[in-house]
Amino acid sequence: MSADQAAALIPAGSNVGMSGFTGSGHPKLVPQALAARIEAEHAAGRPFKVNVWTGASTAPELDGALAKVGGMGQRLPFQSDPICRDKINAGEVDYLDIHLSHVAQQAWFGFLGPMQVAVVEVLGILPDGRLIPSAAVGNNKTWLDIADKVILEVNSLPPAEMEGMHDIYYGTAIPPRRLPINLTQPIERIGEPYLRVDPAKVIAVVPTHHGDRDTAFAKPDAVSSQIAAHIIDFLAHEVKVGRLPKAMLPLQSGVGNVANAVLAGLLDGPFDDLLGFTEVLQDGMLELIKRGKMAAASATAISLSRDALKEFTDNIGFYRERIVLRPQEISNHPELVRRLGVIAMNAMIEADIYGNINSTHIMGSSMMNGIGGSGDFARNGYLSFFVTPSVAKGGQVSCIVPMVSHVDHTEHDTQIIVTEQGLADLRGLAPRQRAQVIIDKCAHPDWRPLLQDYFDRARQKGGQHTPHILGEALSWHQRCLDTGSMRV
Amino acid sequence: MSADQAAALIPAGSNVGMSGFTGSGHPKLVPQALAARIEAEHAAGRPFKVNVWTGASTAPELDGALAKVGGMGQRLPFQSDPICRDKINAGEVDYLDIHLSHVAQQAWFGFLGPMQVAVVEVLGILPDGRLIPSAAVGNNKTWLDIADKVILEVNSLPPAEMEGMHDIYYGTAIPPRRLPINLTQPIERIGEPYLRVDPAKVIAVVPTHHGDRDTAFAKPDAVSSQIAAHIIDFLAHEVKVGRLPKAMLPLQSGVGNVANAVLAGLLDGPFDDLLGFTEVLQDGMLELIKRGKMAAASATAISLSRDALKEFTDNIGFYRERIVLRPQEISNHPELVRRLGVIAMNAMIEADIYGNINSTHIMGSSMMNGIGGSGDFARNGYLSFFVTPSVAKGGQVSCIVPMVSHVDHTEHDTQIIVTEQGLADLRGLAPRQRAQVIIDKCAHPDWRPLLQDYFDRARQKGGQHTPHILGEALSWHQRCLDTGSMRV
Numbered sequence: 018m019s020a021d022q023a024a025a026l027i028p029a030g031s032n033v034g035m036s037g038f039t040g041s042g043h044p045k046l047v048p049q050a051l052a053a054r055i056e057a058e059h060a061a062g063r064p065f066k067v068n069v070w071t072g073a074s075t076a077p078e079l080d081g082a083l084a085k086v087g088g089m090g091q092r093l094p095f096q097s098d099p100i101c102r103d104k105i106n107a108g109e110v111d112y113l114d115i116h117l118s119h120v121a122q123q124a125w126f127g128f129l130g131p132m133q134v135a136v137v138e139v140l141g142i143l144p145d146g147r148l149i150p151s152a153a154v155g156n157n158k159t160w161l162d163i164a165d166k167v168i169l170e171v172n173s174l175p176p177a178e179m180e181g182m183h184d185i186y187y188g189t190a191i192p193p194r195r196l197p198i199n200l201t202q203p204i205e206r207i208g209e210p211y212l213r214v215d216p217a218k219v220i221a222v223v224p225t226h227h228g229d230r231d232t233a234f235a236k237p238d239a240v241s242s243q244i245a246a247h248i249i250d251f252l253a254h255e256v257k258v259g260r261l262p263k264a265m266l267p268l269q270s271g272v273g274n275v276a277n278a279v280l281a282g283l284l285d286g287p288f289d290d291l292l293g294f295t296e297v298l299q300d301g302m303l304e305l306i307k308r309g310k311m312a313a314a315s316a317t318a319i320s321l322s323r324d325a326l327k328e329f330t331d332n333i334g335f336y337r338e339r340i341v342l343r344p345q346e347i348s349n350h351p352e353l354v355r356r357l358g359v360i361a362m363n364a365m366i367e368a369d370i371y372g373n374i375n376s377t378h379i380m381g382s383s384m385m386n387g388i389g390g391s392g393d394f395a396r397n398g399y400l401s402f403f404v405t406p407s408v409a410k411g412g413q414v415s416c417i418v419p420m421v422s423h424v425d426h427t428e429h430d431t432q433i434i435v436t437e438q439g440l441a442d443l444r445g446l447a448p449r450q451r452a453q454v455i456i457d458k459c460a461h462p463d464w465r466p467l468l469q470d471y472f473d474r475a476r477q478k479g480g481q482h483t484p485h486i487l488g489e490a491l492s493w494h495q496r497c498l499d500t501g502s503m504r505v
Numbered sequence: 506m507s508a509d510q511a512a513a514l515i516p517a518g519s520n521v522g523m524s525g526f527t528g529s530g531h532p533k534l535v536p537q538a539l540a541a542r543i544e545a546e547h548a549a550g551r552p553f554k555v556n557v558w559t560g561a562s563t564a565p566e567l568d569g570a571l572a573k574v575g576g577m578g579q580r581l582p583f584q585s586d587p588i589c590r591d592k593i594n595a596g597e598v599d600y601l602d603i604h605l606s607h608v609a610q611q612a613w614f615g616f617l618g619p620m621q622v623a624v625v626e627v628l629g630i631l632p633d634g635r636l637i638p639s640a641a642v643g644n645n646k647t648w649l650d651i652a653d654k655v656i657l658e659v660n661s662l663p664p665a666e667m668e669g670m671h672d673i674y675y676g677t678a679i680p681p682r683r684l685p686i687n688l689t690q691p692i693e694r695i696g697e698p699y700l701r702v703d704p705a706k707v708i709a710v711v712p713t714h715h716g717d718r719d720t721a722f723a724k725p726d727a728v729s730s731q732i733a734a735h736i737i738d739f740l741a742h743e744v745k746v747g748r749l750p751k752a753m754l755p756l757q758s759g760v761g762n763v764a765n766a767v768l769a770g771l772l773d774g775p776f777d778d779l780l781g782f783t784e785v786l787q788d789g790m791l792e793l794i795k796r797g798k799m800a801a802a803s804a805t806a807i808s809l810s811r812d813a814l815k816e817f818t819d820n821i822g823f824y825r826e827r828i829v830l831r832p833q834e835i836s837n838h839p840e841l842v843r844r845l846g847v848i849a850m851n852a853m854i855e856a857d858i859y860g861n862i863n864s865t866h867i868m869g870s871s872m873m874n875g876i877g878g879s880g881d882f883a884r885n886g887y888l889s890f891f892v893t894p895s896v897a898k899g900g901q902v903s904c905i906v907p908m909v910s911h912v913d914h915t916e917h918d919t920q921i922i923v924t925e926q927g928l929a930d931l932r933g934l935a936p937r938q939r940a941q942v943i944i945d946k947c948a949h950p951d952w953r954p955l956l957q958d959y960f961d962r963a964r965q966k967g968g969q970h971t972p973h974i975l976g977e978a979l980s981w982h983q984r985c986l987d988t989g990s991m992r993v
């Protein structure tokens with residue numbers, strides 16, 4: 018069936034579950050055809066929106082296309098598309114920013130409403146109807162289970178040898194019928210290589226031959242290399258004092274340039290036989306596997322730059338033995354992240370002197386991308402790092418502030434904060450102690466005296482557990498909104 | 506050995522792991538003897554402090570006594586003692602407010618430093634050295650495991666029939682050797698009834714015959730009864746639409762008067778055969794069991810008023826079949842809370858219009874009690890309620906505010922907010938939608954127009970994902986600090 022014909026089967030106002038995770042595995046044609054249809058409907062004066070549920074971020078041909086034509090009512094759970102972001106921040110799209118490990122179950126519980134249609138990219142359909150998953154599993158298992166109708170895009174571009182790389186676990190259930198998830202090693206297999214779908218629900222099959230998003234990462238710069246160096250020193254020290262096994266523990270690495278640079282730093286680090294238990298496998302981790310520094314990795318998606326994708330495709334036989342792709346409810350599952358003792362490394366927008374973390378909001382109101390899986394890993398991991406350059410916007414903005422303008426990870430969940438200036442190990446510290454360490458180790462010298470001044474003056478006032486001057490706590494952000502700079 | 510002799514064995518500056526959870530199971534004599542010793546040392550001009558790690562809050566004879574003499578350096582992970590609270594807020598005690606499910610593992614990982622001494626209340630010592638746990642298990646298993654030396658208080662007051670009520674799980678481990686925790690029903694037994702200790706580490710055994718804290722709860726008033734009624738209506742509706750099984754799911758109930766009142770409300774509710782999977786079993790849950798509304802409950806501690814304690818003791822044969830006491834790493838374990846699909850109900854200090862929750866800080870700086878296990882249950886539960894009266898301080902303070910002055914639970918973790926005014930079901934709503942529902946349903950009529958005005962004006966400005974006016978967001982709190990009232 019053509020994408021246009023398939024798109025015509027999606028009712029206005031429906032909740033549509035789409036495949037796709039960090040720019041890979043999303044449907045390539047139907048969303049664009051749907052966008053065209055919506056544009057025509059709007060031109061004819063007829064309202065038409067759909068609610069778009071995915072695995073995580075997708076690409077211009079999904080989020081971009083639908084947002085651009087004003088066809089998106091609701092969007093969940095993670096996005097990073099510039100047009101989609103603008104529509105969210107213009108108040109035109111209702112964006113639900115949900116922990117990635119919570120999405121499938123909330124949909125299954127019925128908390129998000131019924132799903133009328135799923136649009137899922139696969140690499141093939143077996144004679145018995147089972148599906149070969151694509152480069153991203155994401156929430157596809159759940160979407161295929163709960164949707165009333167299913168549209169499949171069958172993409173013939175990715176290497177056929179990806180068949181068998183996936184581990185789709187069908188053992189989850191709704192309480193009170195849940196059982197332990199018997200995974201005890203990052204790349205153990207507990208499921209089956211194929212997705213199931215009730216053939217009676219499949220209303221369209223659309224052939225495609227299109228690549229995933231393959232944007233290149235910024236080359237690690239001095240700042241991110243320094244961040245990486247601080248982390249590696251710290252990990253080596255933890256091994257030395259016996260708080261980490263020599264082979265380390267499974268690594269999770271977040272999205273963004275800095276997170277990728279940290280992985281690059283591990284290439285020359287003292288650790289071998291690393292394991293990955295992460296959500297999205299990007300260039301940095303692929304390189305670790307290629308160079309034999311990482312033995313194997315579990316993820317829910319592979320999202321690579323053009324060069325890395327070529328490496329992956331050319332050597333698929335090597336990588337398919339070393340990478341397992343799972344549903345995101347498994348890749349990010351609190352039970353598993355805690356059991357395996359994952360070392361979590363996520364980028365952030367800003368931290369405050371008490372260790373609260375803002376991963377999502379610019380100046381308290383504008384959404385950047387979303388929390389993604391950072392909460393799943395930061396809360397449940399063995400160690401959790403949050404990293405950022407100490408300043409943003411050419412130095413006009415300090416990423417260490419008196420009080421964050423939005424909280425995604427609370428002081429209770431933050432262990433280690435790293436900037437190019439240094440590393441603050443907050444384990445076992447009370448708030449006032451944390452503040453001094455964060456100011457001393459992480460703040461940029463331009464901002465350090467101002468933070469110290471705030472902290473000192475706050476200590477002259479009221480409650481001393483978490484000293485604050487509430488009338489001033491967010492003034493740095495307000496000034497930045499007013500003048501474009503946090504500077505006085 | 507006498508308590509004084511035992512207290513003399515605790516070195517200045519040591520990390521001391523004490524038993525005790527919500528006023529029960531704490532050592533009754535050694536902490537007081539230690540406080541007397543510290544007072545004498547201070548009088549002689551010698552500095553003397555210890556760091557006090559417990560299960561959760563204790564009682565005047567532990568937290569109160571040690572705080573009063575200035576003998577507490579560090580305190581973790583939860584407290585509710587007025588003197589201890591004052592010392593924290595005076596900046597004299599370093600308080601670490603840690604998720605209750607994280608404490609044992611962080612200590613075991615070595616993140617908090619070595620533990621020189623454990624002081625643990627038990628009900629008896631078996632001939633082979635194993636210990637009969639008391640009314641609170643808390644972190645005792647871990648304290649006994651990791652402490653260099655152990656002091657035991659053997660309390661002969663609690664009923665001997667408590668022997669066998671406990672389920673101490675010895676299957677936890679440090680990553681990478683962790684395995685699934687095979688608990689699939691709230692009161693299933695997976696461990697053994699006794700605590701283990703290396704007899705070579707036991708340096709003192711002190712006999713006691715003292716009761717636990719037995720303060721009465723406030724009788725449910727109109728406000729808390731209305732909150733309970735909203736919750737029960739909501740749960741009944743969820744059953745009706747098929748999002749909850751008829752027998753419900755296991756209940757967790759937090760600390761405080763309001764949480765207790767909600768349980769009282771269930772006495773006359775339409776639900777039978779309830780199960781509890783909670784952290785502390787208080788009067789409300791005991792009454793549900795007594796009246797046959799709740800079949801059984803799992804907890805880490807029993808903490809009762811004087812009257813309820815008499816009921817429990819008089820009918821211990823009945824209750825010991827229906828209550829299992831576990832280590833708090835199990836009672837609060839994310840793996841189990843999620844698997845069992847717990848319905849979490851916790852009190853809070855304030856919520857903001859976007860659903861961020863403050864459970865711990867008065868006006869952003871002063872610690873009230875601590876986060877306790879609320880994060881373990883709110884993040885991982887099937888449903889999560891946060892409850893509060895809509896106003897505090899005789900109406901001078903609105904508990905629904907533009908922006909909370911401290912965040913313990915983020916918008917990503919909040920599902921349902923309840924005040925006596927009504928219930929806001931936030932599932933599936935984006936921030937702007939949440940704000941309108943919270944203002945309409947939960948705010949007190951005195952404050953509703955002011956919240957609406959803030960929200961309306963915030964929407965005239967900048968980013969529309971989470972509209973805020975940063976210069977004004979915390980002004981209600983600042984005004985309250987300045988004038989004693991949030992009113993203009």
Ligand SMILES: CC(C)(COP(=O)(O)OP(=O)(O)OC[C@H]1O[C@@H](n2cnc3c(N)ncnc32)[C@H](O)[C@@H]1OP(=O)(O)O)[C@@H](O)C(=O)NCCC(=O)NCCS
Binds near residue numbers: 296364366386391
């Ligand atoms: C936090 C996050 C946005 C950082 O991404 P990154 O690519 O490493 O960071 P960058 O330094 O390039 O910053 C991204 C943007 O935020 C801006 N920014 C960063 N810090 C800022 C601050 N404190 N104040 C204002 N803007 C800031 C940057 O200027 C940049 O904006 P621009 O593109 O307009 O120049 C990204 O990691 C993220 O979305 N994280 C949340 C989800 C997550 O953690 N996922 C991991 C598990 S899935």
Ligand SMILES: CC(C)(COP(=O)(O)OP(=O)(O)OC[C@H]1O[C@@H](n2cnc3c(N)ncnc32)[C@H](O)[C@@H]1OP(=O)(O)O)[C@@H](O)C(=O)NCCC(=O)NCCS
Binds near residue numbers: 760762851877
């Ligand atoms: C939040 C919490 C303090 C509420 O306790 P409670 O007994 O139901 O609540 P109360 O209404 O009696 O309030 C307690 C105090 O806080 C004050 N308070 C409540 N809301 C307030 C607000 N918004 N602003 C200022 N003060 C407030 C009350 O006035 C009262 O102070 P007072 O004793 O000086 O009069 C308590 O539940 C708690 O500590 N929770 C956190 C831990 C937790 O959730 N544990 C559960 C799992 S362990």
